Amino acid sequence: MKILAVDNEEIALRGLCKAIKQALPDAEIFSTQNSSEALSMALHCEPAVAFLDIEMPKVNGLELAKQLKKEVNPRINIIFTTGYNEYIEEAFTKLRVSGYLMKPITKDMILTEIDNLRYPQELKWDGRIKARCFGSFELYVDELPVMFHYNKTKEMCAYLIDHRGMCSIGELQDKLWEDDHKASEHKSYLQNMISDLNKTLTELGCNDIVLRKYGSIGIDSNKIDCDYYAYIQGNPAAINAFRGEYMSQYSWAEKTLATLVFKA
Numbered sequence: 001m002k003i004l005a006v007d008n009e010e011i012a013l014r015g016l017c018k019a020i021k022q023a024l025p026d027a028e029i030f031s032t033q034n035s036s037e038a039l040s041m042a043l044h045c046e047p048a049v050a051f052l053d054i055e056m057p058k059v060n061g062l063e064l065a066k067q068l069k070k071e072v073n074p075r076i077n078i079i080f081t082t083g084y085n086e087y088i089e090e091a092f093t094k095l096r097v098s099g100y101l102m103k104p105i106t107k108d109m110i111l112t113e114i115d116n117l118r119y120p121q122e123l124k125w126d127g128r129i130k131a132r133c134f135g136s137f138e139l140y141v142d143e144l145p146v147m148f149h150y151n152k153t154k155e156m157c158a159y160l161i162d163h164r165g166m167c168s169i170g171e172l173q174d175k176l177w178e179d180d181h182k183a184s185e186h187k188s189y190l191q192n193m194i195s196d197l198n199k200t201l202t203e204l205g206c207n208d209i210v211l212r213k214y215g216s217i218g219i220d221s222n223k224i225d226c227d228y229y230a231y232i233q234g235n236p237a238a239i240n241a242f243r244g245e246y247m248s249q250y251s252w253a254e255k256t257l258a259t260l261v262f263k264a
Contacts, residue, residue: 001121001236002045005031006038006064007053007081016051016081016105023110026234035059042072048121049098049114051105054082062087065095075119081105114236121237129206131161133228137247141204152176152189153196157219158247161226162256166211166218175252231260 003020007013010033017031030045032038035056042050050068054061065078079099080091091097098118101109130140137158139146148154159175160167169190177186194217201207211218221229228246230238246260247253 001026001049002028002030002047004038004042004045004047004050004052004068005029006033006035006051006056006061008033008035008056009053012053012081012103019105019107019110020051022107024114024234024236035061035064038064039067039071042068042076046072047076049077049079049117051079051081051101054080054084054087062090062095065091065097069095077117077119079113115239117236117240120240127223127225129209129224131158131224131226131228133158133161133226133247134231134242135245136249137161137253141201141206146200146204148200149196150193153193153200155250156190156193157197158250159252160217160219161221161224161228162247162253163218164221164229166213166216168216172217178252228256 001024003024005013005016005020007016013031013033017029020027020029028045030041030047032041035053036058038050038052038059050065052061052064056064059067061080061082065080068076068078077098078091078095079101080087080097081101081103083103085102088100091100096118099113099116101113128142130143132138132140137154139154139157146154146157148157156172156176159172169187173186173190176190180186198207198210201210206223209220209223211220227238227241231242242260244257244261246257
């Protein structure tokens with residue numbers, strides 16, 4: 001997420017940027033003490049959110065907000081950061097801002113505003129391969145659901161994505177047949193599932209996401225777009241997309257779900 005931070009006071013701006021970075025470690029922050037330069041900066045970086053001080057020389061925050069909405073993006077999320085409360089009514093009724101924070105700004109204040117943006121950021125996918133984990137699990141290639149020969153292969157793929165690293169064949173057997181006291185007897189079926197995974201993804205031209213080592217297998221998390229991965233990286237759009245459901249068709253996913261719910 002790209003964020004614009006504007007405050008004419010150096011100490012206040014430094015504190016604001018620190019709070020933003022603590023709340024959103026992966027955010028791209030574009031900051032300036034010069035409100036007159038803020039518009040050209042915003043035109044260049046096209047921020048989703050702008051944190052603006054109000055009482056600034058030359059161009060105050062109210063006027064800057066109007067310019068940003070008119071010339072950059074009418075749906076930009078404006079959040080005022082100020083020491084004065086007399087502008088609240090104008091901010092919300094006339095400018096339709098997203099938030100109004102009283103200084104000093106903290107990490108928790110930033111997180112609250114990002115979680116309640118007037119214009120929530122949609123989760124954007126850039127690659128061919130997409131894994132939807134929130135709700136029921138589905139794997140997509142070129143916007144189409146991947147159809148494996150075995151239904152159980154899809155569950156195996158889901159577990160590997162959830163696992164986020166190399167997984168031993170033994171662990172796969174135990175997790176995929178966790179209610180079966182004879183899970184070890186499914187070793188041959190599991191090998192067929194692995195072959196199904198490789199064959200299906202090879203036919204789709206994306207078998208490079210499968211990682212193999214002796215006795216273990218994994219999914220390369222760097223080669224797929226995934227709402228779960230985006231969530232744990234602090235992506236605000238992914239955080240907003242989480243509605244308390246995670247890989248809902250698989251019982252073993254409840255452990256990860258509990259972690260997500262606790263974090264939320």
